[in-house]
Amino acid sequence: MTDNWYSGIVPIVSIKLFQTGWNYSQDGPGNRLLLHFQGCNFDCPWCSNPEGRSLQGEIFVRKDLLTPGVCPHGAIHQTQLNRTICISCNEKECLTSRKNKGISFTSRDYEVPELVQMASESQLLFYDGGGVTITGGEATLQFEDLSTLLEQLKSRDIHTALETNGSHKDLQNLFAFLDLLIFDIKHWDFSKAAPLIKNKGPRVIENLERACRSSLEILARITLIPGFNDSPEDMKHFARMIAGMNPGENFSLELLEFHEFGRQKWDAIGQKYRGPLAEHSTTSASELEQYKSIFKTHGIQCVTT
Numbered sequence: 001m002t003d004n005w006y007s008g009i010v011p012i013v014s015i016k017l018f019q020t021g022w023n024y025s026q027d028g029p030g031n032r033l034l035l036h037f038q039g040c041n042f043d044c045p046w047c048s049n050p051e052g053r054s055l056q057g058e059i060f061v062r063k064d065l066l067t068p069g070v071c072p073h074g075a076i077h078q079t080q081l082n083r084t085i086c087i088s089c090n091e092k093e094c095l096t097s098r099k100n101k102g103i104s105f106t107s108r109d110y111e112v113p114e115l116v117q118m119a120s121e122s123q124l125l126f127y128d129g130g131g132v133t134i135t136g137g138e139a140t141l142q143f144e145d146l147s148t149l150l151e152q153l154k155s156r157d158i159h160t161a162l163e164t165n166g167s168h169k170d171l172q173n174l175f176a177f178l179d180l181l182i183f184d185i186k187h188w189d190f191s192k193a194a195p196l197i198k199n200k201g202p203r204v205i206e207n208l209e210r211a212c213r214s215s216l217e218i219l220a221r222i223t224l225i226p227g228f229n230d231s232p233e234d235m236k237h238f239a240r241m242i243a244g245m246n247p248g249e250n251f252s253l254e255l256l257e258f259h260e261f262g263r264q265k266w267d268a269i270g271q272k273y274r275g276p277l278a279e280h281s282t283t284s285a286s287e288l289e290q291y292k293s294i295f296k297t298h299g300i301q302c303v304t305t
Contacts, residue, residue, distance in 0.1 A: 014145045015115065018052045018106040018137065022125075026305050028161035028180050030130030033122050035115065037139035037146070038107045042165055043198035044186070045274030046225060048262030052137035057107025058269040059086055065102035070094050083270050106269075112145055116152045123158065131159025131179070140168035150177035166204040175216050183208055183220045187229050188237040196228065196277070205241070212245040219303070223256040224291075227278030230258070235294045243298040252303045255291055257283050 016038035024031050039055030040047075051058050063079040070076060071094050075085035081103070094103045119132050132153055139146050139162065146162075153160050154177045161180035164171065175181070185208070187193035190201040211218050222238060224230040229238075242253070260280060266273035283291075292302040 014112050015110045015142055015149065016055065016057065016107045017110055018049075018057065018108070020118075024130075025128075027133040027135060027163060027182065028131065028159070030128035030159075031125055032130045032133045032161070033119060033125075035132065035134050035139075037134065037136045037142055039141040040136055040138040040165075041141060041167060041199055042138065042186070042201075045196065046258070046260075046276050048259070048265075049137065050262060050266050050271065051106040051269050055141060057105055059083060060104050060106050060265075060268050061270070062102050062268065065100070067100075067102060070098050070100050070102055072098075081270065112149050112152065115149055116156070119153055119158055120156055123156075126159065129159060131161065133161040133163065133182075135163040135182075138165055138167070140164055140171060140174075143168060143170065147174060147177070150174060153177070165201070166207045167199065167201055168207075169203055171203070171207045172210045172214075175211070175214050178216060180217045180219060181211055183211065183218060185220055185222050185238070188234065188241050193228070208242075209245050212247045212251060215250065218247070218251045219305070220251065220253045221256055222253070224258050224283050226258060226276040226281055228276060230283065232290065232294070235291045239295045239298040239300060242295075242300055247300065252301045253295055254303050254305055255288060257288070 017036055018038045019034075019036040021034045021036075022031065023034060027034060036049070036052055038052055038057055040053045043053070047053060051060055059081070061081050066076060066079055066081065068076045071085075073085055073089060075082045075089070094100065095105055134146065134150070150160055150162070159179045160177060161182060162174065162178055163182035163184065165184050165186065185204070186197060186201070190204060194200040208220070220242065222229065258276065258280065260275070263273050263275075295302050
């Protein structure tokens with residue numbers, strides 16, 4: 001897909017989102033408005049939100065609702081979409097005059113004031129310490145506008161949380177505008193992780209160390225990916241690495257079990273799901289407790305959200 005596939009529909013504005021929504025206590029305290037930023041600089045083959053990886057957005061297809069009449073240019077045959085026709089399409093009737101539920105575009109543009117207003121009008125719903133959580137994709141790809149948004153939210157006393165892979169060189173510049181940093185740690189050794197996730201992550205560990213030296217509340221997360229980072233030895237390496245950063249009482253860790261809830265989305269954006277290195281196997285309750293005990297022996301608090 002070319003970078004300007006969607007540029008003719010609406011004017012380009014500040015922030016690209018692929019989803020907004022709500023959840024309770026899973027991505028920060030209380031009831032929270034979630035803003036999913038478009039674009040990611042990692043290429044994790046097990047990604048549960050693959051529609052959020054491309055900064056330009058993706059054509060998203062629901063085959064059960066896809067009908068040939070949606071496209072007058074012959075891009076749809078039975079339940080299949082010929083995406084090469086979409087690339088050169090200028091009219092984009094499927095998103096305008098023939099708008100339908102079978103085909104959509106993942107990215108939507110928002111002005112920063114529009115998102116601030118959305119959050120401000122939602123404040124009565126931020127009960128139990130709730131607020132706004134910004135996630136992705138990887139929100140720091142849109143760093144300047146992200147910074148502006150966070151600053152304006154904080155000026156309105158709205159609780160702010162950012163979920164990030166920790167790779168941006170200026171991540172620490174956002175700390176002043178955050179109440180909670182949710183830090184996804186992919187691996188303890190990025191030289192081993194880089195060939196799979198297509199990113200060397202040179203600043204990830206440095207940024208985690210900087211966060212640990214701050215007064216910022218930190219929730220570190222490790223998703224247990226079969227064959228990638230889920231062995232007892234991996235847990236020991238993670239624990240030693242984190243303990244070496246001397247995290248304070250403001251630091252907690254959550255181990256997340258691997259799931260494939262986003263697998264069908266890969267097909268919906270016309271890409272093949274590559275999955276984990278090993279066959280999917282759910283971490284048993286006893287294994288999970290064993291892993292938590294490893295972190296506990298290193299003085300690291302494990303939580304479940």
